[in-house]
Amino acid sequence: MLKILNGGIEAIVEDWPGRLGYLGKGMAPAAAMDNVALEFANLLVGNPPGEAGIEIAGGYFEAEIGADTVLSITGTDMKPTLNNQPVPVWESFEVKKGDVLKFSHFSEFGFRSYIGVAGGIDVPLYLGSKSTCIFGSYGGFKGRKLQAEDVLPFGKPYQDLKNLPGRKLKKEVIPEYSRVWNLRAIPGPNTCPDYVTEEGMDFLFSHSFKIQHSSNRSAYRIDEVKGNFFAREDGGVGGSHPSNIVDHAYAMRGCLNVCGNTPIILIADGPTLGGYINVLSIINADLWKVGQGTPSRDFIKFTMSTQEEALQARIEQKALFTEKSLA
Amino acid sequence: MEQKNYDVILDTLPENESRLEVLFRQAGDGFLQVEYGREQRANLQDSFRIQAINDLVLAKNLNGLIETVPGIRTNMFHFDPAALSVRKLIGEIKEVEDSLTSIEDIVVESRLISLPIAWEDSETKKAVAKYVKEVRPGAPNVINGYNLEYMALCNGISVEEIKNKVLGTEWYNSGGGFWPGGGFFWPMDPRCAIVVPKYNPPRTWTPEGAVGIGGPCIFTYTTPTGGGYQLFGRTIPTFQFSQKHPLFKDSPFLYKSADRIRFFEVTEKDILDIFEHVHNKTDYQYEIKEDQILVKDYLNFYNSEEVQKGAKEFQEKQKEATKTAPRL
Numbered sequence A: 001m002l003k004i005l006n007g008g009i010e011a012i013v014e015d016w017p018g019r020l021g022y023l024g025k026g027m028a029p030a031a032a033m034d035n036v037a038l039e040f041a042n043l044l045v046g047n048p049p050g051e052a053g054i055e056i057a058g059g060y061f062e063a064e065i066g067a068d069t070v071l072s073i074t075g076t077d078m079k080p081t082l083n084n085q086p087v088p089v090w091e092s093f094e095v096k097k098g099d100v101l102k103f104s105h106f107s108e109f110g111f112r113s114y115i116g117v118a119g120g121i122d123v124p125l126y127l128g129s130k131s132t133c134i135f136g137s138y139g140g141f142k143g144r145k146l147q148a149e150d151v152l153p154f155g156k157p158y159q160d161l162k163n164l165p166g167r168k169l170k171k172e173v174i175p176e177y178s179r180v181w182n183l184r185a186i187p188g189p190n191t192c193p194d195y196v197t198e199e200g201m202d203f204l205f206s207h208s209f210k211i212q213h214s215s216n217r218s219a220y221r222i223d224e225v226k227g228n229f230f231a232r233e234d235g236g237v238g239g240s241h242p243s244n245i246v247d248h249a250y251a252m253r254g255c256l257n258v259c260g261n262t263p264i265i266l267i268a269d270g271p272t273l274g275g276y277i278n279v280l281s282i283i284n285a286d287l288w289k290v291g292q293g294t295p296s297r298d299f300i301k302f303t304m305s306t307q308e309e310a311l312q313a314r315i316e317q318k319a320l321f322t323e324k325s326l327a
Numbered sequence B: 001m002e003q004k005n006y007d008v009i010l011d012t013l014p015e016n017e018s019r020l021e022v023l024f025r026q027a028g029d030g031f032l033q034v035e036y037g038r039e040q041r042a043n044l045q046d047s048f049r050i051q052a053i054n055d056l057v058l059a060k061n062l063n064g065l066i067e068t069v070p071g072i073r074t075n076m077f078h079f080d081p082a083a084l085s086v087r088k089l090i091g092e093i094k095e096v097e098d099s100l101t102s103i104e105d106i107v108v109e110s111r112l113i114s115l116p117i118a119w120e121d122s123e124t125k126k127a128v129a130k131y132v133k134e135v136r137p138g139a140p141n142v143i144n145g146y147n148l149e150y151m152a153l154c155n156g157i158s159v160e161e162i163k164n165k166v167l168g169t170e171w172y173n174s175g176g177g178f179w180p181g182g183g184f185f186w187p188m189d190p191r192c193a194i195v196v197p198k199y200n201p202p203r204t205w206t207p208e209g210a211v212g213i214g215g216p217c218i219f220t221y222t223t224p225t226g227g228g229y230q231l232f233g234r235t236i237p238t239f240q241f242s243q244k245h246p247l248f249k250d251s252p253f254l255y256k257s258a259d260r261i262r263f264f265e266v267t268e269k270d271i272l273d274i275f276e277h278v279h280n281k282t283d284y285q286y287e288i289k290e291d292q293i294l295v296k297d298y299l300n301f302y303n304s305e306e307v308q309k310g311a312k313e314f315q316e317k318q319k320e321a322t323k324t325a326p327r328l
Helices: A035-044 A198-204 A284-292 A307-320 B044-058 B086-099 B122-134 B148-155 B159-167 B268-280 B295-303 B305-324
Strands: A002-006 A010-014 A053-057 A062-065 A069-075 A091-095 A100-102 A112-117 A180-187 A208-210 A219-221 A244-249 A255-259 A262-266 A273-282 A299-304 B009-013 B022-026 B031-036 B065-070 B074-079 B107-109 B112-119 B171-176 B183-187 B203-206 B210-214 B217-220 B225-227 B230-234 B260-265 B287-289 B292-294
Touching: A035 A053, A035 A069, A035 A112, A035 A284, A035 A307, A180 A284, A180 A307, A198 A273, A244 B074, A273 A284, A284 A307, B009 B086, B022 B086, B031 B044, B031 B086, B044 B065, B044 B074, B044 B086, B044 B107, B044 B171, B044 B295, B065 B171, B074 B086, B112 B159, B112 B268, B122 B203, B122 B210, B122 B230, B148 B159, B148 B230, B148 B305, B159 B260, B292 B295, B295 B305
Parallel strands: A180 A299, B112 B260
Antiparallel strands: A002 A062, A010 A053, A053 A112, A062 A100, A069 A091, A069 A112, A180 A273, A208 A299, A219 A262, A244 A273, A255 A262, A255 A273, B009 B022, B022 B031, B031 B074, B065 B074, B107 B292, B112 B230, B112 B287, B171 B183, B171 B260, B183 B217, B203 B225, B210 B217, B210 B230
16 A cells, blocks of 8 residues: 655546546546556556556655555656655666655656556546546545545555566657647547638647646647637527537547637546537547646647548557567 | 648438438547537437437447437447447448438437426525625626526516426436536427526536526536536435435436436425435435337427417517627
């Protein structure tokens, strides 16, 4: 188990792919904002894909280890230490009962860090997933972010602990981080010519958008679109603004919702239905980059993708989370 | 330079006697939106058909189909493209679409849930007061600490008539979403179709059980949350996270797609008592009747001279009222 000494800015229990099958019940999938970092954290400690770890956004998380086990840390380099000695990122290491793990804040690149634990975090499944939905206050550890005095139990290790410390990833599989996150995206369902002008779509696919400070686990807000964006005067029965539509389901995760003039990437804990248009969807294989985009600092850029490329990228990404990726 | 391809309609089916044009729109790798018609319209007839098609597609148990989210004029299909190609999915939906030649014979499995409501209760009033204090002082939709007068102004009728219209129709759930346990309820009787704008900007808090309306849709707030619907009263729990009450034992949700709700008036004390009997004593008996909608009967009712005449008269009043009601 792990005893939290300082929950930091936002540390939560998340698995992958989260809580699927409840969009029509108003429940977002939640799950890790950066699934690639979580899955590598799992691989390093011998867990099967999808097991729950701890997602740390921002930083300043501190915890005391309650049992001898093996951990891994992936994602942005928050300069983690164990008993004040630096520990490596993207590599598994041994910990002893009583050790204290500390994180500084997010680094020059990336925003979220993940802790993988041999056996995973043992919180109860809620509707099939261990993921926390912060905005609905359910799942994970008591439906909320971690705070001092919380005690998180570990699951039973999937492999002999003796064989786990010192596992590293091959250099070429460690994802590249940046200040400009290039997101491959597929246009639709509400695009030109009926909802948005061609210039409007061109603008989306040629401009770099700054991630706004108000971004969070349900919505990443970016720079506003201009007046020539919309191809219609109003939304008819859907409402007076051209971004309005008769309420429809949102392609959660990853669709770009246009709310008034503000484009918003709906993600993790986002709404599952509503009355605004959606003009593109980030491909599944690139969702992780959104989770590493740093609010108020980083930019995102959309690149057009086809269904075929997106499927290929999905298959290739899935293949990364096997022993073949270990050095 | 990349090739531009913003044409997202992957396929279509033509309009015929029983349906509108069907548009298959891509929505990323793993989602397909099926849209009915090109006009933004909110007709229950469309929803009945979408629900029937949805059930038929689900009955195929397609490998790779994760879930569907039917609505009033669209249905969203969520699938794993590695197991089910978007082309195959479209083919399966088209096959079902062509098999359903008339909506007259559709029978919608639709439970009727009776829900008590207390008008202008004090808990919901707190949410309205908090909004005026913290979000929008002088908000024109808040009159006497509530939104009922504003709803009346927007529709050109009295507060008493607003209440009668809320109580006077069954409200149909075209499919849920947005917030845990959320249902979007449309009036089945067009003579009761109140229409109001949403809060601008939205609230930061609404109590569990509050009942609100935005556009033509009623929403019963399932857990404490923000929100933008005009508030007029409070009903009983419609979602239970803990699943302690027997009704919620198998799932925390009360509502299913195609359910109907009908409100009956009670006192605030009754509502508070029921909360206690749902969440703590867990012995409240919900009034739920297994039932069906025969679409043919509904269409006869909807198209009858009396209903159409009444609906038109009300729409005229609404048109006049929107000219004078305060804008948000």
